[in-house]
Amino acid sequence: MRGRVPRNRLIIAGTIVLLAAAALGAALAWNQIFDAALSAQMTLTPTSRSFREWVEPTVPLYFDVYLFNWTNAEQFPDEIPNLVEIGPYRFREKRSHVNVTWHPHNGSVSYRTFRSWEFDESSNGTLQDNITMLNIIAASAVYRSRDWGFIRQKGLSMGLAMFGEGISISKLAGELLFEGYDDPLLDLAKSLPESTTGGAPPVDRFGLFYGRNNSIDTDGFMEVSTGALSGSLPGQILKWNHLDHLPYYGSGKCSKLAGSAGEFMPHNLTEDSGLTLFVPDLCRTVHMQHTDSGQIAGLPYHKYALTETSFDNSSSSPSNSCFCNGECAWSGVMNVSSCRYGSPSFLSLPHFLYGDPQLRELVNGMEPDPEKHSFYFAVEPNLGVPLDVAARFQLNVWMEPNENIALYENVPKMLFPIFWVEQRVRVEDRVLSELRVVRGIYDWGGAICAGMTLFFVAFAVKVLCCAKKHKYSRYSRPCDVISEKPKDEAELKLNAM
Numbered sequence: 001m002r003g004r005v006p007r008n009r010l011i012i013a014g015t016i017v018l019l020a021a022a023a024l025g026a027a028l029a030w031n032q033i034f035d036a037a038l039s040a041q042m043t044l045t046p047t048s049r050s051f052r053e054w055v056e057p058t059v060p061l062y063f064d065v066y067l068f069n070w071t072n073a074e075q076f077p078d079e080i081p082n083l084v085e086i087g088p089y090r091f092r093e094k095r096s097h098v099n100v101t102w103h104p105h106n107g108s109v110s111y112r113t114f115r116s117w118e119f120d121e122s123s124n125g126t127l128q129d130n131i132t133m134l135n136i137i138a139a140s141a142v143y144r145s146r147d148w149g150f151i152r153q154k155g156l157s158m159g160l161a162m163f164g165e166g167i168s169i170s171k172l173a174g175e176l177l178f179e180g181y182d183d184p185l186l187d188l189a190k191s192l193p194e195s196t197t198g199g200a201p202p203v204d205r206f207g208l209f210y211g212r213n214n215s216i217d218t219d220g221f222m223e224v225s226t227g228a229l230s231g232s233l234p235g236q237i238l239k240w241n242h243l244d245h246l247p248y249y250g251s252g253k254c255s256k257l258a259g260s261a262g263e264f265m266p267h268n269l270t271e272d273s274g275l276t277l278f279v280p281d282l283c284r285t286v287h288m289q290h291t292d293s294g295q296i297a298g299l300p301y302h303k304y305a306l307t308e309t310s311f312d313n314s315s316s317s318p319s320n321s322c323f324c325n326g327e328c329a330w331s332g333v334m335n336v337s338s339c340r341y342g343s344p345s346f347l348s349l350p351h352f353l354y355g356d357p358q359l360r361e362l363v364n365g366m367e368p369d370p371e372k373h374s375f376y377f378a379v380e381p382n383l384g385v386p387l388d389v390a391a392r393f394q395l396n397v398w399m400e401p402n403e404n405i406a407l408y409e410n411v412p413k414m415l416f417p418i419f420w421v422e423q424r425v426r427v428e429d430r431v432l433s434e435l436r437v438v439r440g441i442y443d444w445g446g447a448i449c450a451g452m453t454l455f456f457v458a459f460a461v462k463v464l465c466c467a468k469k470h471k472y473s474r475y476s477r478p479c480d481v482i483s484e485k486p487k488d489e490a491e492l493k494l495n496a497m
Helices: 004-028 030-042 049-053 136-147 150-162 173-179 185-188 320-323 357-361 429-483 489-496
Strands: 061-071 082-105 108-119 130-134 168-172 221-224 239-240 275-279 282-294 299-305 333-335 343-348 376-380 385-399 413-424
Touching: 004 108, 030 049, 030 413, 049 082, 082 413, 130 136, 130 413, 136 150, 136 185, 136 385, 136 429, 239 357, 275 376, 282 376, 299 385, 299 429, 385 429
Parallel strands: 061 130
Antiparallel strands: 061 082, 061 413, 082 108, 108 221, 130 168, 221 239, 275 282, 282 299, 299 376, 333 343, 343 385, 376 385, 385 413
C-alpha cells in the first residue's frame, strides 16, 4: 500500500514528459506541420473549400478599358499621331469555371472559364462616346499581305480603295468594345482561303472584345494540377487548348508551358524565388521578379512584377529572342500575332512602360507611370495568397510602309497604341481577417508549442519532487510520535505547578 502513491505519480510524470516531448517535436517541426495542413486545405477536390471558392469566385471583379482617341487622324502621316486617353470604361465581370472534369490518374482538373461583362455606370465615359482610332481591319489585311507578290498586293490595294477603307475609323465606344460593327472586308474574308485569312474564324462584326461576352472560349481549355499528388501545387498549368506546350514559339524555351494559372500561388515565397505565371491573353508564360515588400491590413506581402527584362528583345536579353516571331524591332513589346491568326498584334505594358524610348517618340500622349501602369501580384509569401493584383497590358498594332498598297505607301514604321486594360483585384476585408488568424497561427504556433514544452517539463519535475517529499514525510512522522512517551493526568498537574 505504501508504494502505490509514488508509482502512480511516476506514471503521471511519465505521461507529462511524453506530452512535453510531443510539444517539443511540434515546435521544432512547426513549419512542416503547418505547410502540410495548408496544402491539405488548398488541394482541389470536389468537396474542398478551395474548390468552392475557385469554381465560382465571390470576389468583386472589374474590367477597365482605356481607349486612345486619335485626334489628328486626317493629318496622318504628315503629323505624328496625337492620342488622348479616354476612360476607364468599367465593366463588372462575372466568372465561373465550367465543364469541370477530374483526372485522378495524374492529379489534375480540366475546365473552361465562363465570363460575362456588364457596363458599370461608374465609368468615366459612356458607350455612346465617339472614338477615332486606327482601322485595325485594314491594318490586319496589309500586315498579312507583307509576303505576297506584287500582283496580289496591288489587288488588295484596289480592294481597300473600292470598299472605302481609310487609315482610321470613327465608331461609338460600345461598337468598338463588345457590340462590334459591320465592315465589307469581313464579308470578303469569308470567301478567301485559310492561307489568306490566317485561319481566323469568319465573323459578321468586328470589335475589340466582340464574341467574348457570355462565352466560355475567352481563356480556352485549361488543365491544371489539383495538388493531390505528393510534391505538387494546385493550380499549376499542365495543358492549354489540349496542348502541353506553346506551338507559337518553336520548340525551345519559349514554347514551355509552365507556371500558375493565376489563381493559386506557391507558398513560402522569398525575394529571390520570383513568380512564374501563365497568361492566356499573352499566349505565354511570364516570369515576374520581386520589386517590393510591405504590408496590407497587417499582412506582409512580396510584390512580383513584370520589369524591364520581361518583354525585352534579343539585343539585351538573348534568351527572349524565341518570343520575337521574326524581327525583334523594339524592346518592351511582345509579338503575339501568331496566336492571333496572323493579325499585327503586339502587347506591351500601358503607355509603353519599360519599352524602347523610340516607341513613345512616334506618338504623342504616352506618359508611362509605374504606379498606374505596372503589372504585378502582391502575394502573402508564406500562405501564397494574392492580396492585391493589377493585371495590365496594352494592345498595339504594327504598321510599316508598303509601296504596293496606296493606303500604306507613306506611313512610318511604328506600333500604333489602340487601348489598354486593367483588372484590379483586392482581397475582401472578411478574407483578410481570416488570413490574419491563419498567419498568426503560423507565426506563433512554434513558440506556443515551445512554451507548452517548458510547462510540461516544469510540471513533471514538480510531480516527481512532491512525490519524493511526500514519501519521506509519510514514513518518518510516525516514528517521532512513538518516541515521545504519553503524559498521564497526574504528571500534567505536577508540571502545571
